[in-house]
Structure formats: structure tokens, C-alpha cells
Amino acid sequence: MKFYVCIKQVPDVNAPLQIKNGQLIQDTDRNSLNAYDASAVEAALVLQEKHGGEIVAVLIGPDKAKETIRKAMAMGADSGVFIHSETDTYYDSYSYAQMLAAYFKNKEFNYIFCGKQSQDTDAGLTGSMLAELLGLPYVTNAVGLEFSGDVLLVRRQGDTGQEVIELPSPGLVTCSNDMNDPRIPNLKGIMQSKRKPVESVTSDELQAALSAVKTKILGYEEKPGREAGKKYEGEADEIARQVARILDETENVI
């Protein structure tokens, strides 16, 4: 079994940020492995532990994103592929999917795992775009994976329940973070990751694919604000009844 996991480096969404003249400014440049991709790596590792096989982490990004490949390898991925892109350009899911498709075109594998979305943009498009570009069957929003023989059984969270889907190989899955708790790399993992190979890819063909952007960001703005309302502290019986009355009489929502 050969698994590829597509991983992305994302800014830390918990870090403070500001908007100046429509531009997004983050107070730190702390970056991390996209949480959904960490779950995808974890899912691949669990399958590998049971059934064997090889896991390759693939990332498109600027130089500083290489540390994120190390993180995936410290978790246990066997090797990495680094596809270099310039930093100061805005790429959308469409262009990343084109570039990944160009990379995977002549590769052999059983399954590609993606995250279900990027934590910073919540786009959720790249995975199924890539599947379509490669002509692969796919399942999105996976919350559980297991093998039935050589075929993956994927449990996905649908609108009203969970759908269990048989996904033949080669195929693509996008992973929810609700499927597992990604392991924290231990010291041994971190040491080993330094000896694991990372292939750097800089081909004109792949770079050309990046120009496929279809959408652009015009700017950022604050969310229409919600102010903190009134806090009720004191004797439980009294404040509970008071708020209940207000919801009826003032807010008219009962």
C-alpha cells in the first residue's frame, strides 16, 4: 500500500490578528500543520501500523513550510515531497489542486489523503478538485477508515447521518479532525525525521499549474461585531428566572 498525504502549512488561527487598510496582519508568524491534515497523517499511520505500506507527505509552499513536512515525518510519515512556491502570491484551491494533479499524474499509489479543509480559509475544495482532475473516486469528510481486504471502507459524516462507503484503490479521501487525535511527535520521532528523505520538486510544468487561480482576495474586514451583553451573577434561582422572563418579554423569543 502506498499512501500520499497532502499537507499544508497554515497560520495559527488562535494567534491575535489585526486588519490594517484591508490587509491581514498577524502579530506572530507562528505556523502549523493544518489540523485536518494532521488527522489525515494520523489516519494513514494507523492503517500502516495494521497493514504495512509507505506514507509520503506532499506539501506545496514557501521555504519556511519545509518544517511542516518535518512535523509530518516526526509523526511517522516515511518521506516527504516539497513543491516550492513563492510566498507573496495568492493561490487558491483551484491552483493548488492543479499543481498537485500535475505532480500526481504519473505516480502510482493506492490512496491520497487530504484534509477536509484548510483551517485558515475553510475552503474545503482542494481534495475533491484533485480527485476529479485525476479521475479518482473520492469520499470527503471522513470520520473513520478501515480496510476490508484491499479496499477502504470510509465512514463519512453526511447531512443526516454517517454514510459508510466502499472506496476502491486508487482513490482519494478528505479527512475530518473528528476522526482521531493526531499523535504528538516524541523525541525519537523527531530525531528520525531528520534522516528521512525530502524530495524537492521544481518543475516548470508544476509551476505553470499555479497560474490557474480563479478567485482573488480583495481584502479583509472585521466581522460585524457582537458586543458582550449583560452578565447575571448572584443567586441561581433569581437570575435564572429573571433571564427567562426577559427572553419572553423583551426579546420575544419564547
Added chain:
Amino acid sequence: MSTLLTYISVNDGKIKRSSLEVLSRCNELADIHNLTSSALIIDKDASNISEQLKAYGPSVIYTIENPVFKNHLNTPLLKALSLAVHSIKPLVVAFASTESTKDILGALSANLGAASLSDVSEFELTETGVKAKRPVMASKIVSSVESSDRLTLFTVRSGSYDVSLKTAETKVENIPFSFNDEELKITLKEIITASSDKVDLSEAETVIAAGRGVKDEEGRKLVEELASVLNAGIGASRALTEAGVYDPSLQIGQTGKVVSPQLYIGIGISGAIQHVAGMANSKVIVAINKDSDAPIFDIADYGIVGDLYKILPPFIDELKKVKSEK
């Protein structure tokens, strides 16, 4: 004349309100720009459902009917959508954001070479494409985005627009569609449906959300009692869906459902940004939490500081009285 096409999401033979919200907005934009607004139903009972849809005034309702659409599966849905777009040639295709539409948006966009925007909270037409707003960075801020493609596909968060009825001359047009089982690249083996799953959270007028503070059976009983008094849908934070206490389809937030009820009551929920991402558009927010510094109080209209086990019984009791006085 070019048309704005709204895909109508159907659940158990019923049109999802969120897709009527999208259709209503497209009707409005069509009027402004002198275009038409039409709708597309892909379902096993598409022609029956088209009757329900006429009250919302699309100029044409396109139907694609086939038994294969009994349950959601991306392969046939993609084929049908691609066929519909090729024959209708719309300017845009707008979807309500659901797990089923999110499943195919990217693939359809790659298939058609079209631009796509997911989970927008506002949209308008420009000379050359679509301009939209989308919450980003775990919904802490909003980005303004633009596509300048001949065809743009996008999904819209529930609660972004109001539903309005419209009287219009509506034509129904069936698009012939065939599908054989060999084309199914994936196989649906089973659907695990939660028993408590009957109220559609994203459409509920009142949502009670339970968090880690709801520790035990007694807490869950209180939550249920409150929900039944208020005829509310029950949702949960990730802390409780992950622990298996509530079904995963009830999770509210960045990874779960977006709710925008008239009244949201968060019980024992801290208010992590990823949870708030899914409920910040509620009209009235009430939070019950024993920690007066909990971040949920920063966005709550009414914050009740206290132990939920002590607050809920009199709260429920008072609401019962209010109800009985009506």
C-alpha cells in the same frame, strides 16, 4: 437571457430552507440585473418537489429524476450537475452549504473548469463574475473575494438571507438523465442514522447547545427538558460529540453545523473560536457557565454565571410558566 441557477437541496422529500434562502437572494439579484432566476432539483421525486417550489417564483424549475438519488452519492450527483450546467448554461450556480453540496463543489468546479467559492455569507454579481464575503481564520474575520470567471459556483451559509415568496409564471422542464450501476465508482454500504436526528439543526428556530459542563445523565436530562419546553433542536460542542455523548451530526462549529436560530442557549460551553464560528449569527445568545471569564460571555447577550445544575431547574420552571401563560 442568462440565468442564475439555484440548486435545491432536498431532505426526505422536503426542501431545505437554506436553499430557499439562496433562491430568494438570486431572485432579487436577477431583478436588479435584468436576468432570470431558475432552480434545479435533482432527486428521486424531483417532479413532486417542483410543486412545493413554485411558491418561491423561479422562472424555470429544471428537474432531474432518478432512483439513484435516493441517498447522497457524489458520482451520480456530479454527472447530473455537469449535464445540467451544460444544457442550461447558467451564469452562476448557487447552492446552500450542506455536507452533500460541499462534497461535490470542488469536483464540479474542476470538471467544468469553473471558479468556486465555498461557504459565503453574502454574494453579489459584478460585471465579470461574483463578489462574495466569506468568514476566514476560524470565522474571526471576513474576507472579500471575487471570481472573474464566466461560470462561478458557490455555496452559501445557512441563515445568510431571508426566504421570500414570489408569484411568477413558472415552467417546469425535465432534463433526461440515465445512470447505470457500472458508473458508480463508489458503493454506499450503509447509513448510520442517529435516532435523535429528526430536527434539522440548521433550520431550528431555537437551539440548545450542550458542552463539556454537561457532565452526566442528570445534566443531559436537564438539557432535554429545556429543549422540549422550548421545542428546540439540541446541538453540542465538539467536547461532547467527540466523547460520544451526542451524535457527531449535532456538532456546531467550524467543523460541524452552522446554526442561526432566533435563540441559542449554550450550556456549559466555553466559547472556543471554533464553536463560535458556527453560532455567532444567532439572533439572541444566552450562555450558562460557571466561569465568569468564559469567552462565550464576550458574545452572549445574556450571560448567566452559575452552575448549570442549579440554574437550569428554575430556568426551566420559569419558562414553563411563561409558556402556560400564553
